[in-house]
Amino acid sequence: MPANSFSRRVLAWWRRHGRKDLPWQRRPDPYRVWVSEIMLQQTQVGTVIGYFDRFMERFPTLERLAAGSEDEVLELWTGLGYYARARNLHRAARLALERHGCLPPDLDALTALPGIGRSTAGAILALAHGEPATILDGNVKRVLARHAGVDGWPGTPAVMRRLWALAEGRTPPRQAGPYAQAMMDLGATLCTRASPGCAACPVAGDCVALREGRQTDWPAPKPRKSLPERQTWMLLLHDDQGAVLLQRRPPSGVWGGLWSLPEAAGTAEADTLARALVGRSPTQWRALEPIRHTFTHFRLHIHPLVGRVHGPATAGVKDAVQVWYKPGQPPPGGMPAPVVSLLDGPDGP
DNA sequence: AAGTCGGGGCA
DNA sequence: TGCCCAGACTT
Structure with missing residues (x-):
């Protein structure tokens, strides 16, 4: 099976089985995509939905967020955890307006804002602007690590470089938005951590992990120490x-x-x-x-x-x-x- | 390269 | 119970 059909297979699968009705997918403007991506960092979709709806009701636009107080933002964030995300979101809203008058539509300007890294910037560009940008979150890492048999814990720079190269190499020039969404859905609903549904997977045909029967060996787990x-x-x-x-x-x-x-x-x-x-x-x-x-x-x-x-x-x-x-x-x-x-x-x- | 930063879902 | 999750920042 040719490698260059990877994105085609993933996209075809997504059109039939992917998620298209999440709150931030209904009107995927840059602001809503951004807020959803920040909330979804280290937090699962089911938990985020309620927070996202309440947040959008209070802060429907970038301007409204910038005009709000940090206390209000943190109050809406209570229970989500990783509160630096909320403080960065609020700071970045003010900075973006000050610097660009809007959420900037380019990778470097986005990653220069606090709380936006390479993956989140890629998500905003792909999902909201339809540009051929690449994401690499936990789901995509898992799919790629298994499919290509990438050894090593993804927390290390060497493994991350390898994964980014794979991720970018497989991003199609068109349909990057649906492709990004499809890869996240694939990881979240099919290529799950414990018991992946390989029988229904569109890229099972050339998956290294499935061929070797070692799906749960990838990605390698973080080396653990006992908790103080x-x-x-x-x-x-x-x-x-x-x-x-x-x-x-x-x-x-x-x-x-x-x-x-x-x-x-x-x-x-x-x-x-x-x-x-x-x-x-x-x-x-x-x-x-x-x-x-x-x-x-x-x-x-x-x-x-x-x-x-x-x-x-x-x-x-x-x-x-x-x-x-x-x-x-x-x-x-x-x-x-x-x-x-x-x-x-x-x-x- | 390693440490910091929350809370919840799930086997 | 322990592991991980739509990561990014600091040192």
Whole structure:
């Protein structure tokens, strides 16, 4: 089977079996494609759809996004994770308007914007502009690594170079948009990680992995190390009105820019911190069941401590770094998922 | 080249 | 339970 028919077979398959009704496919303008691509980084389609619809309702255009505040953007991002994506999206919207008056339609200008790399830029060009651009996301990597038998973990530059060369070599001069979509659909629905549906695959005829019966050997997994464990004590200080004290986290790092609970390194430190924050420590602490939260690179054990403080009537008062937040009210911005569950949970304060 | 950055889906 | 996912950025 000739190699140059790869894209033809993929396209023919997509026309029959591919996805064409996702929210960002209905009106695939550059802005909508961009937002969807950022949300879809490290996040699955089913999870993204609800976030995308809410985001588009609030920020339907690039101009509206640029005019919004970072807190609003982070609030809409709460629960999606990788919050640097949201901060970069917001910054890039303002930069794009400033530099180009729109989302620029060329690869170099796109990749110069924060949060847009080579693959996302290629997606915008192919899907929204119909240009013969190339994407290389997790799905495409998996399809190509199996079909061509590309050894090695794709996290290394050498393997990435090989995969990019393959990806670009197979991108057709026309129909690059449908082809990009088709490759992602192929990886997401057929050439899946655990049990690929090779019987229905349009490129099974010359697939190295299928021929050798080693589909799940590619792509090679990331070398794993054991996860470090960390502990933190989160303070749920609430006043007479039931408001809880939230603090804004530093602009970068874990949960950057999000509103979270004050944290201490232990129970003794919690007492000291409470005095520093509200001038007195609670008459007594109540420890809730610990929460385990796993990040990419460490595991966090959260020990929640509830304490009532008879402070001044400060509920609702917000400044740049702290706010007394009443659960059920509109949030002051984005919040980490475990904090949301602590404030909403039946076991909460 | 290695580390950082969340949360959820799924076997 | 562990692995991975429509990656990009920092050091």
